[in-house]
Amino acid sequence: MSRITYKIIGGIDSKRAKDILDGIGTLKVAIVGDIALDVYWRADMTKSELSRETPHFPLPVIQEWMSPGGAGNVAANVAALSPLKACMIGIIGDDWRGDVLYKELKKRGVDTTGVIKGVDRVTNAYCKPLRRGISDVEYEDPRIDFENFRPLAETDEQRLTNKIESIAADSDVLCVTDQMRFGCITLAIRDKITELSSKGVKVIVDSRDRIGLYNNVILKPNDVEAYRAMNSDKDPRDATVDQLIETALALSKRNRSPVCMTLGARGCIYIEGSEAYYIPSPEIEPPIDTCGAGDTFLSAFSCALALGAEGYEAAAIANIAASITIKKIGVTGTATIEEIKARVVSNT
Ligand SMILES: Nc1ncnc2c1ncn2[C@@H]1O[C@H](COP(=O)(O)OP(=O)(O)OP(=O)(O)O)[C@@H](O)[C@H]1O
Ligand SMILES: [Mg+2]
Numbered sequence: 001m002s003r004i005t006y007k008i009i010g011g012i013d014s015k016r017a018k019d020i021l022d023g024i025g026t027l028k029v030a031i032v033g034d035i036a037l038d039v040y041w042r043a044d045m046t047k048s049e050l051s052r053e054t055p056h057f058p059l060p061v062i063q064e065w066m067s068p069g070g071a072g073n074v075a076a077n078v079a080a081l082s083p084l085k086a087c088m089i090g091i092i093g094d095d096w097r098g099d100v101l102y103k104e105l106k107k108r109g110v111d112t113t114g115v116i117k118g119v120d121r122v123t124n125a126y127c128k129p130l131r132r133g134i135s136d137v138e139y140e141d142p143r144i145d146f147e148n149f150r151p152l153a154e155t156d157e158q159r160l161t162n163k164i165e166s167i168a169a170d171s172d173v174l175c176v177t178d179q180m181r182f183g184c185i186t187l188a189i190r191d192k193i194t195e196l197s198s199k200g201v202k203v204i205v206d207s208r209d210r211i212g213l214y215n216n217v218i219l220k221p222n223d224v225e226a227y228r229a230m231n232s233d234k235d236p237r238d239a240t241v242d243q244l245i246e247t248a249l250a251l252s253k254r255n256r257s258p259v260c261m262t263l264g265a266r267g268c269i270y271i272e273g274s275e276a277y278y279i280p281s282p283e284i285e286p287p288i289d290t291c292g293a294g295d296t297f298l299s300a301f302s303c304a305l306a307l308g309a310e311g312y313e314a315a316a317i318a319n320i321a322a323s324i325t326i327k328k329i330g331v332t333g334t335a336t337i338e339e340i341k342a343r344v345v346s347n348t
Contacts, residue, residue, distance in 0.1 A: 033071030033177030071177035089114030173306035292332035
């Protein structure tokens with residue numbers, strides 16, 4: 001059996017990283033995909049009184065906050081990098097969650113020109129009730145989800161396609177977040193995205209269940225998603241770097257796409273043609289909260305690539321960006337351009 005050869009990239013030269021990061025202010029970035037609203041309700045159970053009508057203790061909400069989720073969180077992460085433009089393309093419903101989503105995206109500096117209100121659509125939302133009692137320990141109740149259970153209407157598909165075409169034509173890079181079963185990335189829209197990529201648009205795709213269906217774009221799966229796309233029943237957490245690279249190479253070859261496969265605490269792998277790179281993450285002391293790390297990674301990786309960075313350089317910058325987000329506990333955080341620049345300088 002031939003041994004896999006790969007280069008280990010220990011980081012990125014701080015001057016080179018700074019040059020790349022300084023360029024982000026000139027970029028126009030488009031983000032298309034399944035937007036959701038993350039809703040948090042914190043209940044203080046010490047204030048709860050038994051309901052007279054039902055045998056339940058209600059959840060008295062003492063705090064409420066909301067933030068863009070799904071592709072909306074990718075857009076918020078892109079906006080935190082202060083590009084010239086971070087333009088969201090996606091679909092919401094005609095409901096309170098859609099209105100809040102517009103507001104929360106705008107508040108974070110995201111351009112919402114590409115967000116349309118769909119026919120018979122609900123705005124996706126993940127509502128998380130958090131209970132606190134006498135102690136400081138917080139418990140998360142089962143989530144209350146709003147999502148669509150019917151495919152996108154043809155008229156909406158057409159309107160979205162038009163938005164993608166016009167916004168991509170005026171953008172340096174297109175990030176795709178394809179998550180939901182009945183989301184906005186339909187077969188026709190996936191074909192459109194592939195077509196744009198073949199015409200020269202830089203396209204980077206993140207998809208939980210369908211990464212294996214994209215060809216001729218840049219793929220950004222995590223290890224589990226990549227293994228699933230290759231129909232492997234092995235657990236990537238038990239795999240050696242050699243084995244992970246072998247799978248990433250096979251995915252890249254089969255789908256005719258460069259692959260950036262993230263590995264959680266182990267960092268990431270970048271494959272382009274027959275070249276393979278392993279880019280370990282900086283070691284981060286606990287406590288950490290990895291929620292949203294993948295979105296931060298995707299944003300920084302895409303921006304760096306759009307500026308002409310090599311894939312392994314973009315991956316090294318994305319590792320640094322994600323390592324900042326994971327230190328933000330209890331929130332789906334973002335890494336700002338200032339935080340990343342400060343980290344790059346302090347690493348020298
Ligand atoms: N424990 C950790 N220590 C250091 N870096 C980490 C850690 N966990 C994640 N990261 C960084 O975040 C990146 C993305 O993480 P991961 O592979 O878990 O993505 P993901 O599964 O897509 O995440 P998400 O759950 O946000 O979708 C990693 O490549 C790495 O740079
Ligand atoms: Mg992910």
